[in-house]
Structures are given as structure tokens and as C-alpha cells.
Amino acid sequence: MKTGENLVQEFEKVMSGQPWYGDPIYNILDRITFDSAYEKPSRAAHNVAEILLHMLSWTEEVMDRLNGMTAGVPSSGDWPPTGAPDEKKWSDWIDDLKLANVNLVKIITDFPQEQWDEQIDDKRGNEPVTTYKELVYGFIQHQIYHAGQIALLVKMVNG
Template sequence: MSLSEKLSTQLQNVLAGDPWYGSSVYEIIEKISFEAAFEKPQGSAHNIAEIVLHMIAWTEEVMDRMNGMSAGIPTSGDWPEVGAPDEQKWQNYVEDLKLVNVNLIGIIQKFPQEQWDEPIKDERNRELGTGVNYEELISGLIQHHVYHSGQIALLNRILTMITLI
């Protein structure tokens, strides 16, 4: 199995498969009502919709880097504004997350095997995730997706508990 196949399989598994740690990203997100997506529990830094837009933004940034662009903050911002709660808007965010990851998987599958070990063009900046090679870039995004899907699951659980009280 090539590295491109391995990384695209790992990403697909985290997004929609049966990862060993529990529910996939999409399984978690598809359980979220639009009301819950826009609600921010007291003490929370972000709501679920903000986290989803953040995941989309960083997936787009990773695609830009895979396409040879210099690293930076995502063009839509690190934490894009979600705006007023709206059911259709929430469904669009979920679909956008799926679409951007389909596009990234296509880039991964076509990425030249000999370039995976090459460093991206920028010096190491831990906050921006720069100064790594292409394999580390994709592995980091996979970890980013897992991390934020855990946050989403916890926020949804908190919101469910609040409504039961």
C-alpha cells in the first residue's frame, strides 16, 4: 500500500469509517441539531458550528499547502464567523465539511509518492503547523479532525444534559 493510499484510508476512516476510538467525525456531526450547533454553553470558547467552520478552514489551508502555496492562516480565518442560527446554514456547513474533505482525499491520492518526505516551504511554527513534511501535514490534519470531533461530542453531551435539567 502506498503512502497516499494509507493516508487517504486513514482520513476516510476518521471521517466516515469505524475508527478504533469510537464514532467517526460525520457520525458525531450528523447527530447535532441546528439549535445545538449554534448554542454556546456557559464557559465554552466556541460553539459546534464555529468548530465545524474551523475544521473546514484548516482543511482548505492544508489543501493550499499540498498545492504548493505558502502556509498561513486560512483565507477564511482561523475561526470564521458563523452568523445567526439557521437550519439550512447548519446543513450547508456539514455538507461543506464533507466536500472539502472529498477534495483533500483526491489531492492525497494523486500526490507524488516521492514528495511525501519533502518539507513544506515554511519554517517551523507550531501554532501554524508549518515546517513539517507533507506526510506530517496530513497526519496533523487527521489529528486535528479527531481532536475537534471529540470537542463537538462533548459539547453536544453538555447541551443535552442542560436541556434535561
């Protein structure tokens, strides 16, 4: 199996398949009500809406890097502000994440096999050297980490 095919398979398993650790991310998000998305339990660093926007912004940053742009902080910010609670925005953000993931899968699928082990363009100087393949694997781990946070926050909010 080619690198891109393997990465897509792993990514799709985490998002909507049957990952070994438990529920896929879309199933976790489906259980979140609008009200609970904005609640922040005592001592929690972020609420679910903030984490979702963070996941979306990093999806966009990974797409930019795979498209040859220099590595940096996502254009929408590392932790974009959610603004006031808004049910329409919450629904749109979930749709935006799903659409971004469809676009990411297309980019990964079309990425040239011979470039997966090349280093990404990163002039920040304080980051470890990363290949495109390591970037996508790290991104998948990033999304899993935040899915776990979301699942725990939902349990804290909903009891």
C-alpha cells in the same frame, strides 16, 4: 501500501469508517440538531458551529498546502465567524465539509509519492519544519481533537 493510500485510509476511517476511539466524525455531526449547533454551554470557548467552520477552514488550508501554496492561516480565517444562527447555513456547512473532504482525498491520492517527505513551503518562521506527510497526519489528529470537542459539547447541551 503507498503513503497517499495509507493517509487516505486513515482519513476516511476517522471521517466515516470505524476508528478505534469511537464514532467517526460524520456520525457525530449527524446527531447534531440545528438548535444545538449554535448553543454555547457556560464557559465553553466555542459552539459546535464555530468548530465545524474551523475544521472546514483548516481542510481548505491543508488542500492549499498540498497544492504547493505557502503555509499560512486559512484564507477564510482560523475561526471564521458564524454570523446569526441559520439552519440553511448549518446544513450547507456540513455539505461543504463533506465536499472539501472528497476534494482533499483526491489531492492526497494524486500527490506524488516522492514528495511526501519534502518540507512544506512555510515562510512564517515560527512553526516547526513539517513534511507533507506530517502535515496530513497532523491534520487528521486536528480533526479528531475537534470531533471530541463536538461530542462533548453535544452531551453538555443535550444532557
